[in-house]
Amino acid sequence: MELLETLKASSPVFPNDLSRIIFVKKEDSIEKGFKVLIDNNILAAPVYDEKEKRYVSFFSMVDLIYEILDIVERESLPKGDISSVMTMLNDKNLFCKQRITDIANISKREPFIIVNAEKRLDEVARLMSKNKIHRVAVLDSRGELCNVISLSRIIECASQLFGIDNQLTKIGEKTISELNLGRNEVITISSDKRALDAFKTIAELGISGIGVLDSGGHLCGVISDHDLNVIKSHCQYLSLLYLPICEYLDAMKKLTNSPKHVITCTYNETFKEVTQRIAENKIHRIFIVNEENKLKGVISLLDILEQIVWAQKLHEN
CATH class of the missing domain: 3.10.580.10 (CBS-domain)
Structure with missing residues (x-):
């Protein structure tokens, strides 16, 4: 896609919905990290290790699913809002794990990949496709987090460029059948x-x-x-x-x-x-x-x- 060849990974075309870079800390509680995801309506956030002064993984909703499933296998979940439920579970010592570092990327769903802010977005797209990942963290020359590029935002951007981008327009005219899409097993x-x-x-x-x-x-x-x-x-x-x-x-x-x-x-x-x-x-x-x-x-x-x-x-x- 021609547009991706002209933009860098630091481009504001791909911020989160609030145009702020959201992250959580490795030693934060699971409850706090989960609240960050919920309050910002995101599925994952980079995890920062204050001791090593670097980003080490993503903390995601799937990680939380693992933790909840671990609990419900042993105990019925109480009713109440998320804060009161977390408190009750903690009081009963039902959580086997307490901090974000204990469950971040527990699913081993995809590798944590960092890219430089100067990298072209078409190169980032290829990297994401090759590694089958849904997001990458972008660091500037100082090692500071300056962007998180999500797969959904790239697709959202691409959807606006049919009729503008020549490469995308050509492929956009082909049918799903012609592109042989959707042939894999469906769960x-x-x-x-x-x-x-x-x-x-x-x-x-x-x-x-x-x-x-x-x-x-x-x-x-x-x-x-x-x-x-x-x-x-x-x-x-x-x-x-x-x-x-x-x-x-x-x-x-x-x-x-x-x-x-x-x-x-x-x-x-x-x-x-x-x-x-x-x-x-x-x-x-x-x-x-x-x-x-x-x-x-x-x-x-x-x-x-x-x-x-x-x-x-x-x-x-």
Whole structure:
């Protein structure tokens, strides 16, 4: 993508939503770190080691899922807002781990990669595609954190450039089928299982979301790590984990402003249409269905990025 070749990793095109660089400290409590993610509506933040004076990893929602699952295997979660729940769990000594350093990147989901502020964004995109990572930390010449480039923000930017960027416009005209996207195995779960079981699958497989199928095999919902953001304002969330997924999805629709239906596409739609739909709905994957709403495939943000990077390589050759 031509735009990425003209911008550096320090570019303000890719800040977080508040245009502030958010991070947590290695010795912070899990509760404090989680509150940082929730208050800033982000899925992960760099972890700073004050003793070594460097950034060492990312702390993410998936890390929290691991910790919650560890607890619910042993004890039923109490009701209440996140602060009171954390307090009660601490009082009962249910937390095996206390600090961010104890659980940061516990899922080993992806490597922690740092890039220099002067690195071109097209090079960063290739690095992310090659290592299959969702974010990189950007440091300036003093070693200070100056940016965090997330995969979702790159895709959001790309979605605005169809018709402007020549490389992107060409690939945008091709269909999902022509690009052979969405052919990998799709991870799903039945709607009669518990929401807790869905999060266990997410944690065990190191994925960000899972499709939900009804008794007829039709796609009826999605459960993702982003659901945990609901904890911020809805105190009953933790108890929702014990509900059947069908009831959990109904509750989530009432509690959030998320789409009331699953965002899908077909193999006949263009890359441009699918990329823009992902960006507009701020989702991290889109499921491919047939005319009967039967699930056929899934396209991730990394799949979208790979196509953008591939278009760049073809242009260079």
